Amino acid sequence: MAGKAKREAAGESRSGPVLRYRPINLGRWTVWGVAALLFVFMPLIFQSGYARSLLSQMGILIIFALSYNMLLGQSGMLSFGHAVYSGLGAYFAIHAMNRVGDGSLIWPITVLPLIGGLAGALFGIVLGYVTTKKAGTPFAMITLGLGELVFSCSLMFPAFFGGEGGISGNRTVGRPVLGIAGWTLGPQVQVYYLIVIWCFVCMAAMYAYTHTPLGRIANAVRDNPERAEFIGYNTQRVRWFVLILSAFFAGIAGGLSAINFEIVTAENVSAIRSGGVLLATFIGGVAFFFGPILGAVVFTMFAVALSEFTKAWQLYLGVFFVLLVMFTPGGLSSLILMNLRVLKFQKFKRLRDPYFGVILSALALAFGCVMLIEMTYHRTLDYSLGPQIQLFGFPFYTDHAESWVFAVSVLVGGALAFRYAWRRFKAVWGEIQVEIEDWIRDNPEAE
Amino acid sequence: MTAAALELVDLRKSFGRTEIIRGVNLAVPPGERHAIIGPNGAGKSTLFNIISGRFPVSSGTVRLNGTDITGRKPFEINRLGLSRSFQITNIFHRLSVFENLRCAVLWSLGYRYSFWHNLNTLHDAADRAEAILSRIGLRRRRNIAAGLLTYAEQRALEIGITIAGDASVVLLDEPTAGMSRSETANAVALVRDVTQGKTLLMVEHDMSVVFGLADRISVVVYGEIIASGPPGEIRANPKVKEAYLGTQTESH
Numbered sequence: 014m015a016g017k018a019k020r021e022a023a024g025e026s027r028s029g030p031v032l033r034y035r036p037i038n039l040g041r042w043t044v045w046g047v048a049a050l051l052f053v054f055m056p057l058i059f060q061s062g063y064a065r066s067l068l069s070q071m072g073i074l075i076i077f078a079l080s081y082n083m084l085l086g087q088s089g090m091l092s093f094g095h096a097v098y099s100g101l102g103a104y105f106a107i108h109a110m111n112r113v114g115d116g117s118l119i120w121p122i123t124v125l126p127l128i129g130g131l132a133g134a135l136f137g138i139v140l141g142y143v144t145t146k147k148a149g150t151p152f153a154m155i156t157l158g159l160g161e162l163v164f165s166c167s168l169m170f171p172a173f174f175g176g177e178g179g180i181s182g183n184r185t186v187g188r189p190v191l192g193i194a195g196w197t198l199g200p201q202v203q204v205y206y207l208i209v210i211w212c213f214v215c216m217a218a219m220y221a222y223t224h225t226p227l228g229r230i231a232n233a234v235r236d237n238p239e240r241a242e243f244i245g246y247n248t249q250r251v252r253w254f255v256l257i258l259s260a261f262f263a264g265i266a267g268g269l270s271a272i273n274f275e276i277v278t279a280e281n282v283s284a285i286r287s288g289g290v291l292l293a294t295f296i297g298g299v300a301f302f303f304g305p306i307l308g309a310v311v312f313t314m315f316a317v318a319l320s321e322f323t324k325a326w327q328l329y330l331g332v333f334f335v336l337l338v339m340f341t342p343g344g345l346s347s348l349i350l351m352n353l354r355v356l357k358f359q360k361f362k363r364l365r366d367p368y369f370g371v372i373l374s375a376l377a378l379a380f381g382c383v384m385l386i387e388m389t390y391h392r393t394l395d396y397s398l399g400p401q402i403q404l405f406g407f408p409f410y411t412d413h414a415e416s417w418v419f420a421v422s423v424l425v426g427g428a429l430a431f432r433y434a435w436r437r438f439k440a441v442w443g444e445i446q447v448e449i450e451d452w453i454r455d456n457p458e459a460e
Numbered sequence: 461m462t463a464a465a466l467e468l469v470d471l472r473k474s475f476g477r478t479e480i481i482r483g484v485n486l487a488v489p490p491g492e493r494h495a496i497i498g499p500n501g502a503g504k505s506t507l508f509n510i511i512s513g514r515f516p517v518s519s520g521t522v523r524l525n526g527t528d529i530t531g532r533k534p535f536e537i538n539r540l541g542l543s544r545s546f547q548i549t550n551i552f553h554r555l556s557v558f559e560n561l562r563c564a565v566l567w568s569l570g571y572r573y574s575f576w577h578n579l580n581t582l583h584d585a586a587d588r589a590e591a592i593l594s595r596i597g598l599r600r601r602r603n604i605a606a607g608l609l610t611y612a613e614q615r616a617l618e619i620g621i622t623i624a625g626d627a628s629v630v631l632l633d634e635p636t637a638g639m640s641r642s643e644t645a646n647a648v649a650l651v652r653d654v655t656q657g658k659t660l661l662m663v664e665h666d667m668s669v670v671f672g673l674a675d676r677i678s679v680v681v682y683g684e685i686i687a688s689g690p691p692g693e694i695r696a697n698p699k700v701k702e703a704y705l706g707t708q709t710e711s712h
Contacts, residue, residue, distance in 0.1 A: 224579045226571040233563045236552040242534040245567030
């Protein structure tokens, strides 16, 4: 499935144990190069302050989601309290920022996320020692409890957590970056580039981690903890060490968010945040390294961009999540890779028409749903502003029965069409997958 | 006097009030291939589970090369040089065959929990995994997820993982269970090959395998060893015939 990794592995096997010639992996360099270019040029394409703030939040969530997937996807540890580490990292970072401000600490603001990371790792050592005693469901439950514990602490110790209002800071207090006048992290675009640098370094580090003994043994522990014990590994240790590393990166994400927003509140350590990163990671898919990156981008679009357009964004996010889990449990990354595989085997032509039907009917279905939801929201929340709403550029009157009849008929028509189209699609899709898997089984050395 | 590779002294194990292992004494000298046979439910697998640290013992002592390993954790026992396979295949199903073996060699090569080594540059680990891959005959299946292998291939991988860490004492729990005749022949050849120079303790039901492979055989009935000796002696032992072999010696 992971074409890149497989090609590389196949190249290794051909070269044998003695001859170790391995060509430079062009695919990997291309992917990382394109990612770097995207990071650099994004704010030049999207120049509004709003877009740049959106991009900054994406960068932060990418680090956070990748760190979360070190637990969930790579080690099989489902945590409901990962925001504890990013949130505490953020608190330590903002306190450090304020101490830089009053002169009691000399530390460049650009390296502030490192303080967040170290704080995260420190709490990973202490709290993680407790949570990683158990695996599976007990682990999940303990993290949930610990998350609540830390959140309730935030109200008990207002001096550190800032109570209801949180702790605010000022990111421009430090010396200019590299001594260049004007590089004070004042403008959003400077913060964006700071986040980009951190994001890129963290991505590379977390990717490199997947190719280390600990990273691979974590996969083994995920697959079969008992057997891992019988090849010499203390699985409890493995989980603990992985959690500490993961908490370190989560803390860096927290430190960056402290710089980005210049405020840290109890919400940063809350279950809402922990749930958010779980959602983002799952949307992107846990089985592949780049899954959480995709998930972070999509999740930020929902949480930041869509919330500008509609009050119902959480409803849409929820529906999207449910549909995704139902139809492609592997998330967006596996959806993409499965389709790429079909493309590679030159069988995509057969899917073109079924895809067309599925997408068209799904759009109709979605349109009907959105209309109903928006009209309902309008009637219950904003009716005082008048009966008319704008949807996709068209005016609709929520007090006319025709609008409702129209919406319901589009919805029902779309649903019926989708049912038919989906069945057809699934049949063709299944056929193609069986063909591909048979081919792979017959040609174990190819690819 | 050289210490036995594996020594069991008055080993007992109870589940609740039921005593499953009732005072087992056994000494396996280094380099011996020792088979444990016995009827279903005699406690053979339980014996394996308490030796390898999967279950705690109720009383008695287990010594590995003279070191007391009673009550130690499985990973500690493994690090001291005892490795085991499982009756029900126990592999890392989502990792490739090669990765399964590479994981199994990491600890013994001293990489422990390292997150500062790049796996792709650890040639000693890769070479050892490749060598075992060839020995267990799965070179062609190198990059396939272990969960997609056939049953016999998974059994071979199970043995490969067990020997990968180069433990001096190897415990194999029914290595040929559920295999066809030809698969069994391959498995026997494999076991013979990979346990050269090692101490082997194995549980096995297939009598042709046991009598072909073992230097010495112990017969376990109701949690006790009723006889222990070379194959010929065991075959002739009337107590064994009565309790276990019965008609099977003729059919084999």
